[in-house]
Amino acid sequence: MNETSNVQRPTLNVESSASVTTSTIKNQKSYIFWRILDFVLAGIFIFAGLSKILDLDRLIADLQQLQFASALADLRNLSLASPAEFASGIDNFKIVPWPISVALAFYLPWLEILCALALVFRFLYRGALAILSASIVVFTLATIAAKVRGLDITCGCFGHASQHWSFPAHLATNLAILTGLVVLWFGAAARERRAD
Amino acid sequence: MKFLLARQAAVVAALALLPAAGEAIYFRDKISWRSAIAPSEMVTVEHAREWGDTAIWVDARPDDEFANDHVPGAISLNEDRWNELLPQFLAVWAPGKKIIVYCSSLSCNASREVARRLRKEAQLSDVFVLEGGWEAWLKKNR
Numbered sequence: 001m002n003e004t005s006n007v008q009r010p011t012l013n014v015e016s017s018a019s020v021t022t023s024t025i026k027n028q029k030s031y032i033f034w035r036i037l038d039f040v041l042a043g044i045f046i047f048a049g050l051s052k053i054l055d056l057d058r059l060i061a062d063l064q065q066l067q068f069a070s071a072l073a074d075l076r077n078l079s080l081a082s083p084a085e086f087a088s089g090i091d092n093f094k095i096v097p098w099p100i101s102v103a104l105a106f107y108l109p110w111l112e113i114l115c116a117l118a119l120v121f122r123f124l125y126r127g128a129l130a131i132l133s134a135s136i137v138v139f140t141l142a143t144i145a146a147k148v149r150g151l152d153i154t155c156g157c158f159g160h161a162s163q164h165w166s167f168p169a170h171l172a173t174n175l176a177i178l179t180g181l182v183v184l185w186f187g188a189a190a191r192e193r194r195a196d
Numbered sequence: 197m198k199f200l201l202a203r204q205a206a207v208v209a210a211l212a213l214l215p216a217a218g219e220a221i222y223f224r225d226k227i228s229w230r231s232a233i234a235p236s237e238m239v240t241v242e243h244a245r246e247w248g249d250t251a252i253w254v255d256a257r258p259d260d261e262f263a264n265d266h267v268p269g270a271i272s273l274n275e276d277r278w279n280e281l282l283p284q285f286l287a288v289w290a291p292g293k294k295i296i297v298y299c300s301s302l303s304c305n306a307s308r309e310v311a312r313r314l315r316k317e318a319q320l321s322d323v324f325v326l327e328g329g330w331e332a333w334l335k336k337n338r
Contacts, residue, residue, distance in 0.1 A: 053219070083219065084227045085312070091232055092305050099229045106220045111212040118208055127204025 034187045041180050042116040049112035055081040093142050126188055133181045140174040233308055239324040241336040244296050251294040256306040267333055298326035
């Protein structure tokens with residue numbers, strides 16, 4: 001009996017170590033997945049914020065035409081975008097008065113960028129997720145309300161790149177981003193459960 | 197947990213105020229907090245009429261509204277057919293001429309957007325938006 005028991009012990013250890021290794025690989029894969037999703041969504045919001053703060057029109061046009069040398073030159077000559085343009089975009093929704101549109105035009109791009117950085121560095125993570133989710137929901141509802149009221153809105157969500165998007169394109173983009181944020185919520189909740 | 201979430205959101209929201217305030221100070225002279233269009237970029241119907249032949253009228257409304265009626269001599273230039281109509285407008289435009297853009301009323305945005313694109317994309321100066329748009333013009337010309 002003792003012999004059998006002695007023989008079985010190393011087998012159990014091997015099994016247990018194999019199961020630990022499998023679990024570690026699973027955890028690593030899961031970690032990589034969540035980090036990729038964090039970075040993708042953060043990238044979207046950083047681009048959205050920067051396209052309102054900086055004049056990226058030429059850079060985007062050159063990148064679309066795959067003219068990388070010109071794009072590099074554009075990068076060196078980047079200038080600040082006029083906040084009046086984004087303020088006009090907000091004003092087009094006819095929800096808030098002009099002074100509030102101006103204040104939001106100054107504030108929202110920085111909020112998007114800071115929330116995105118919070119996702120990247122996982123600092124104030126859930127707070128940033130809450131703000132981004134709420135802002136996407138509000139923006140989607142405002143877009144639908146504008147459509148129902150027959151307003152011809154020009155979306156300033158990604159600067160001029162998104163200016164001529166159709167209504168379904170607006171909605172699809174918002175819903176895709178919102179889905180990504182919801183998935184991140186689940187990820188954050190799962191991590192907390194594991195930590196507990 | 198809810199308290200933590202609210203506190204984190206409040207911290208992020210407060211942090212964003214700092215660069216936003218800096219940007220607002222930087223642009224303090226370049227954006228009007230009172231009106232969407234800077235007063236220097238607007239023109240009244242009376243003032244526009246005084247310019248006579250030195251001004252070109254641009255109708256930023258959709259094609260059907262332009263076809264229905266428009267300011268005499270106005271050229272249609274709307275965002276729906278921007279690429280098609282811009283060359284026609286540029287053929288009529290001459291250096292030194294003032295450009296008066298109008299849309300349907302005080303609350304429409306088309307004139308503001310067309311004026312912005314004329315300044316930025318066509319690199320034209322002396323572009324003005326008609327205060328009150330087509331409705332204001334109709335009232336003064338009935």
